[in-house]
Amino acid sequence: MFTERFLRDRRGVSLTAEERARLEVAISEVRTLEPRTLLARAGEPLEVSTLLIEGVMSRYLDDRNGLRQLVAIHLPGDFLDLHAFPLKVLDHDVATLTAATVALVPHTELEAIMVEMPGLTRKLWFATLLDAAIHRAWLFRLGRLDAVGRIAHFLCEANARLFSAGLSDGRRFALGLTQADLAEICGLTTVHVNRVMRQLREEQICIFRSSLVEILDPVRLATRGQFNPAYLYIADDERLPSVKRPKTS
């Protein structure tokens, strides 16, 4: 079941058995990829989309000096370039961070699904909009949080997403990222990420050790990152610590 984790645990849009079966049939190929491998390049027309089964992948934009800004990371269960189907051409590069296994779905299959199954189509659309919602949370992170807040917010997000994929117990998880990756995600330098991690460690909030993350104090981490998981549209997000939105009316 390659599609097992896709849209799992999302509010109101879990797939029916029939829909899941239809997607399974749509897969043309399953492939394994090395770490740090480019999968698709900005501007190239694409004829397949990629469902991530195992590993961590990234999407990023390059600046003039060869520095990167990551615009998304993807975890198992994510349909990571589904948006290439309506868009045809991507505006960014896609690459693996860790070793990964992916399933490829030809756009001709998606075309057929659009005609046959409006219900499933809407769920696929939803999946791409979930990515957009995550983009917005990242905008908040970069625009309004300081270095500690950005790292904290990101770690909360990673924890929440891995938790709903069944890959975190809510406190500890393996995230195959280096401090340099965190820097490219949070718009910081590697050096400063390192200082932030030291601070979080010394305050007994979170430990980041060779791609393994251990959250010692989830509540303080969420507070530091002003994290509210509503944007992840997780079915039951009550279990996750967060900063509650004040209910003004």
Place this chain on the structure above:
Amino acid sequence: MFTERFLRDRRGVSLTAEERARLEVAISEVRTLEPRTLLARAGEPLEVSTLLIEGVMSRYLDDRNGLRQLVAIHLPGDFLDLHAFPLKVLDHDVATLTAATVALVPHTELEAIMVEMPGLTRKLWFATLLDAAIHRAWLFRLGRLDAVGRIAHFLCEANARLFSAGLSDGRRFALGLTQADLAEICGLTTVHVNRVMRQLREEQICIFRSSLVEILDPVRLATRGQFNPAYLYIADDERLPSVKRPKTS
């Protein structure tokens, strides 16, 4: 023709006469709004989506201290909360910046379109993904550019979008925004935005005067902002100055 500007001038997805007519019929109401009016609030279920006909609108997230981070601005022709249809509930607030005219489209109509017209559905999907592509460019802006670069990049984007909506001549346009709005878009303080504008003025690159923007040197502005309009998927973007992507292979 309320839908006149919707997806106008976008690469490969202009609407057919029939599709446009179908959308026109779907409009249930046209409404005018005051400046700085809240239209939708995060977490509220929505049953209609909004097509912007005139004016400028914004989407934003609040931080703990009541500061805002804008995550999108919308110009005439934008279907600004189309994503509320698959998502049902938004993760952010929506408000006008200037006075505005909007057309409302009930989700029941969109539901019908999804069943009847897969082709139009795909174009609507495309429209929401265009917003996501813009989010990504904003992430690049916040994560990798300094203050001057962020403002420059934003002004290039505004110019390009207004140009393809027929509301800029390529150099001068009315953008109903204050310097405080620019600050909320670019993750800066109002004071610093002011200093940046002074610098752009003194260098004869761009003048920003009471919501009127005049670009004196489009090429230098694009260079400062590392602006490449590919992410806007504009049909013929050759006319816009940009930083060319190096063609490495």
Place this chain on the structure above:
DNA sequence: CGAACGTTTGAGATGACTCAAGCGTTGTGG
């Protein structure tokens, strides 16, 4: 064993922030 990579630390530079005040324009009510 050595190379490659990721992490850690220090010292100094700088871009953006904060606080504070003044200016100009617009709109409104006395």
Place this chain on the structure above:
DNA sequence: CCACAACGCTTGAGTCATCTCAAACGTTCG
């Protein structure tokens, strides 16, 4: 029609967060 309030723009001085440059340390892997 004037006065004043409200708002947006402008400027200065001092502070602080993050960056840059530089070097060293630890691990892993061939």
